[in-house]
Amino acid sequence: MTALPRGGAPAEALAEVEASIEDRWRRFLEEYGVTAGTEAENDLAESVVADTSAFEWRVVDAALDRLACADCGNALGAGPTGCGRCDQANGFQFAAIETDRPATPPGTEHGLRVATAVARTRHRYGARARCGFELGLPLLLGGELPGTPQAQAYRAAINKLTEEECERVTSFEEVTRLSSRRVR
Known part of the structure; x- marks a missing residue:
């Protein structure tokens, strides 16, 4: 399980998504009659990675x-x-199936999937990308998808922060408050 150093709602959201990934894998193993911790589980994981486009992103x-x-x-x-x-596996994981959850705007699951990938492998992304995607996790998990103007406003505000501030903030409200004091 991945832990976010930033804490707050983003860390709670990531923990919830991590639990859903593990729950989905457990059910996936049951569907195939495979026992966790066996060579058969490893073989099944390899078959999933061989064609990520055939499986849900949580399974991948x-x-x-x-x-x-x-x-x-x-x-x-x-x-x-x-x-x-x-690098190759990180890229291929984005070919996985992303089915929007009921009563969520189209694209919400894709946003959640990308935000989760960034939060789970944060060392692969810059501070500003980590900040935006990690702060977006609670919204996306809650079924909200910011529109283009809102996403652009968040990005502009994040761009006004120092890298240290990007790592420390725990909400878009905090980003807005800090960035409103600056011009850039």
Whole structure:
């Protein structure tokens, strides 16, 4: 399970998404009659990663968590930027199926999926990207999808923060308050 250093609602949202990933994997194993912790689980994870476009994104994320990168030893796709196998797996994970949840705007699940990927492998992204996507997790998990004008306003406000502030803030309200004191 990934823990966010920023805490607050973003950390709580990530914990909830992490739990949904693990729950979906458990159900996926049951669907295939596979026992957790066995070689069959590893084989199933490898088959998921071989064609990520055939599976839901939570299943793909769980499969990647269970496979070690042969080059860097980290969970596949979660290694340092520049590890070829992890870079490739990180890219392929975005081919997974993203089905919007009932009563959410189209694209909400994609936003949640991207925000989760950034939060789970935050070392692969810059401070401003981490800030925006991690702060967006609670909104997306709650079924909200900011429109383009709102997303652009958030980005403009985040761009006014220092990298240290980007790592420390726990809400878009805090970003707005800090950024309103500056011009850039």
